[in-house]
Amino acid sequence: MKDLNAATQTELALTAVLITLAILMPEIALAQASPFSTGATAFQTNFLAILTPVAVIAVMALGLAALFGRISWGWAVGGVAGVVLVFGAPQLIAWVRGMFGV
DSSP states (O other): OOOOOHHHHHHHHHHHHHHHHHHHOHHHHHOOSOHHHHHHHHHHHHHHHHHHHHHHHHHHHHHHHHHTTSSOHHHHHHHHHHHHHHHHHHHHHHHHHHHHTO
């Protein structure tokens, strides 16, 4: 068998240390809890960032239309309730999950 040079021995030692760390510390090896959770959180953040100015304009338009009698006040209130549900969904889900102990 050939003698290994110093650089090859260093690489083998470093590889052995990294493999040992990956085996002994699975949370470092996995690096995240759930890809679905990460993706859903990113989607929610981006969706709410886009929806915020749209919701403000929609509430203003519904209010003006109801004020001038073009739609009923029920539609305007329903639009505001929908905006509240969209932006309050994370808190509502946490509340319901807390009620059922999930």
